Amino acid sequence: MKLTNFKVVVMLLFLTPLMTLAQSGGQRKSDLVVVLIKKYITEKRVDQIYALGSKSYKSSISQEKLADFFEKNIYILGKIKESSLISPKKNLNRYKLEFEAENIELSFSLDQNNKLTELSFSDFVPVITKKITLVPSSNPLKSKLDKEINTLARSYIQNSNTVGLSIGILKDGKTYTYGYGSTQKKNGVLPDANTIFEIGSISKTFTAQLLAWYVSAGKISLTDPITKYLPDSVAANPELQQIKVVNLSNHTSGLVRLPENLMNKNSDAANPYKSYTKELLFSYLKSCKLASVPGEVYSYSNTGTGLLGVILERISGKTYEELVKEIITDPLKMNSTFQHLTPELAKRFAKVYNLEAKEVKAWDLDALVGAGGLRSTVNDMLIYADNNIESKNSELAKAFELTHQVTFSKDPMVGLGWHIMKPTTDTYYWHNGGTGGSRSFIIININKKTAVVVLSNSQADTDNVGVGIIEKL
Structure with missing residues (x-):
C-alpha cells in the first residue's frame, strides 16, 4: 500500500x-x-x-x-x-x-x-540480476506502441526478482493489454487482462469515490468533523476533534501512517492487517496523538484512509466490500474487483512474491480495508480509468469529478484519494499500491483521454513502467 x-x-x-x-x-x-x-x-x-x-x-x-x-x-x-x-x-x-x-x-x-x-x-536490497532467456509474453510486437511497451516491460520483467506483469492502456477510445511472465513461478501461465492481482493502496481511490458519492447524496460533508461519526468514547479524544472528513482522504489528518497497536498478540507478521479489527482501531484512537495539525501537512496515512472506510460503513450500515460492489463495481460492470475472492475467482488470482522472488502470503485486511484491501484485474481497472475520464453513469460521474478536485494544493497536490501532477498544461491523476508481494500503478490523463494500468505479483516497484508508458501516449 x-x-x-x-x-x-x-x-x-x-x-x-x-x-x-x-x-x-x-x-x-x-x-x-x-x-x-x-x-x-x-x-x-x-x-x-x-x-x-x-x-x-x-x-x-x-x-x-x-x-x-x-x-x-x-x-x-x-x-x-x-x-x-x-x-x-x-x-x-x-x-x-x-x-x-x-x-x-x-x-x-x-x-x-x-x-x-x-x-x-x-x-534489505537483494542483488538483482537479469534472466538469461526472454520471459514469455502476449505482446504481438506489431505496432510502434507494442514495441515501446515491450522495451519498458522487459526492463522490469527480465529482472531476477519479478514473476508476472499485466499492463493495460487506454488510448483513442481503444484498449490494449499485455501479459508477461507467469501467474505463478514455473506454471507457464501468462497473466492476462483477467488475472486478479492485489491492487494495494489504489483501493484508497475507491474509498474516495465512495466518500464523494455520499457527499453528492448529502449524507456527509467533507468539512464535517470526524468525531460526528465516531463512538462517543473515541470522539472524546481532543486530538481528533479538529480532523475533518476531507483530511482522512488527502492524508492531512495528522494521524500516523500505521496505528501503534497494529501488531498485537493475534497478529501474523506475514499478513499484518488481517487481525486488526475496528475494536483495536478505536482503542488506538481513544488515546492517540497527532503528528501534525490537521489540514496543514501531507503525511501518508493508512490509519486515516482506513478510518474513512470505517466511517462510511457506520454511515451506511454496510460493509466496505458491499459499498464498493453496490456503488462502484456493479454499476460499472467491474465483475472481478473484490475484497474477498470466491473459490472460482481465486483460480484467477496470481501468487505473490517478495523482492527475492520468494512466495509470500497475500494480505487480508479487516478494519483498514479502505486503505488497501481490494483485488482487481487490468480489464476492470481500465473500466475504472475510463469512467474517471468520462463516466456514462450520471450519479457516479458527479462523484468521480469531485475526487479530482484539489483539496490540498501544496506538495504533493492531492484531490480525494488521487495524487495530482500538473507538469505543464496537462493534469495527471495517479496512485500506486504495494503489499508484501504485489505492486500496482494507475495514471490517468483526462484531457488526452489516456490511462495506464500496471499490475505485478512481485514486490518490485512498477511506477517507472507506468510513467514510462504514459509518456509515450
Missing part, C-alpha cells in the same frame, strides 16, 4: 565515527554479536542490546529511544527465521535478518573492546 507500500522505513540509529574491527577473529566476534542481537530481539530485551554499546554509542542515543525504535520498527516484523552474512562494506559488519514479515539488513561496527560503535537497520 504504497506509495510506499506497507514497508518498514529505513532507520539509522545515530551513526558515530567508524572504528576499525579487531583484526584477530573478527568474523567470529561479529557472528557472536549477531547471535546475541537475535536472541535479545526475540526476547525483546533492548536493555541487553543497549548494553552491547560502547560509551560513544550510548552517548549518541538513549536506551528509551532505542526501545521505541525496536517497538515501532523491528518487533512488528515477527520472529527471526534465520540470518546470513553479507559482504562487509566500509568496515561495517553486514547481515541479512530474515523475519516472518520481510528481510532487513543489520549493520554494525565494533571497537577494540568488541563494543558496538554503530548499529543500524535498513531495508
Whole structure:
C-alpha cells in the first residue's frame, strides 16, 4: 500500500565515527554479536542490546529511544527465521535478518573492546540480476506502441526478482493489454487482462469515490468533523476533534501512517492487517496523538484512509466490500474487483512474491480495508480509468469529478484519494499500491483521454513502467 507500500522505513540509529574491527577473529566476534542481537530481539530485551554499546554509542542515543525504535520498527516484523552474512562494506559488519514479515539488513561496527560503535537497520536490497532467456509474453510486437511497451516491460520483467506483469492502456477510445511472465513461478501461465492481482493502496481511490458519492447524496460533508461519526468514547479524544472528513482522504489528518497497536498478540507478521479489527482501531484512537495539525501537512496515512472506510460503513450500515460492489463495481460492470475472492475467482488470482522472488502470503485486511484491501484485474481497472475520464453513469460521474478536485494544493497536490501532477498544461491523476508481494500503478490523463494500468505479483516497484508508458501516449 504504497506509495510506499506497507514497508518498514529505513532507520539509522545515530551513526558515530567508524572504528576499525579487531583484526584477530573478527568474523567470529561479529557472528557472536549477531547471535546475541537475535536472541535479545526475540526476547525483546533492548536493555541487553543497549548494553552491547560502547560509551560513544550510548552517548549518541538513549536506551528509551532505542526501545521505541525496536517497538515501532523491528518487533512488528515477527520472529527471526534465520540470518546470513553479507559482504562487509566500509568496515561495517553486514547481515541479512530474515523475519516472518520481510528481510532487513543489520549493520554494525565494533571497537577494540568488541563494543558496538554503530548499529543500524535498513531495508534489505537483494542483488538483482537479469534472466538469461526472454520471459514469455502476449505482446504481438506489431505496432510502434507494442514495441515501446515491450522495451519498458522487459526492463522490469527480465529482472531476477519479478514473476508476472499485466499492463493495460487506454488510448483513442481503444484498449490494449499485455501479459508477461507467469501467474505463478514455473506454471507457464501468462497473466492476462483477467488475472486478479492485489491492487494495494489504489483501493484508497475507491474509498474516495465512495466518500464523494455520499457527499453528492448529502449524507456527509467533507468539512464535517470526524468525531460526528465516531463512538462517543473515541470522539472524546481532543486530538481528533479538529480532523475533518476531507483530511482522512488527502492524508492531512495528522494521524500516523500505521496505528501503534497494529501488531498485537493475534497478529501474523506475514499478513499484518488481517487481525486488526475496528475494536483495536478505536482503542488506538481513544488515546492517540497527532503528528501534525490537521489540514496543514501531507503525511501518508493508512490509519486515516482506513478510518474513512470505517466511517462510511457506520454511515451506511454496510460493509466496505458491499459499498464498493453496490456503488462502484456493479454499476460499472467491474465483475472481478473484490475484497474477498470466491473459490472460482481465486483460480484467477496470481501468487505473490517478495523482492527475492520468494512466495509470500497475500494480505487480508479487516478494519483498514479502505486503505488497501481490494483485488482487481487490468480489464476492470481500465473500466475504472475510463469512467474517471468520462463516466456514462450520471450519479457516479458527479462523484468521480469531485475526487479530482484539489483539496490540498501544496506538495504533493492531492484531490480525494488521487495524487495530482500538473507538469505543464496537462493534469495527471495517479496512485500506486504495494503489499508484501504485489505492486500496482494507475495514471490517468483526462484531457488526452489516456490511462495506464500496471499490475505485478512481485514486490518490485512498477511506477517507472507506468510513467514510462504514459509518456509515450
